[in-house]
Amino acid sequence: MPLSRRLTTLFQVLPVKNGIGIACVRFSILVARLIRTAPKKEGGIGATSFSPQDYIDRASIYLEKNGFSEKEIARGTEQWGNIL
Numbered sequence: 001m002p003l004s005r006r007l008t009t010l011f012q013v014l015p016v017k018n019g020i021g022i023a024c025v026r027f028s029i030l031v032a033r034l035i036r037t038a039p040k041k042e043g044g045i046g047a048t049s050f051s052p053q054d055y056i057d058r059a060s061i062y063l064e065k066n067g068f069s070e071k072e073i074a075r076g077t078e079q080w081g082n083i084l
Contacts, residue, residue, distance in 0.1 A: 004075070027052055028053060031052045032052075033049055033050070033052075034049070034050055034052065034055055035047050035048070035049050036048045036050070
């Protein structure tokens, strides 16, 4: 699937209003791995890798209660070596 089409589909899946069942299935298909970065307590930056199912398991209760929406405001790609 071309990157542009994948992003369009992802932004269709991201809004969560009433339950997350179908959105979770589509999200799992679109995303292979997620990497969260955050400052470490001891300094520097740490990275945590998790699967779409790990994310769904961690976020589902919050998303069912509060929902989530995001609107794309711009699109661009950058490449560093083999990473797009």
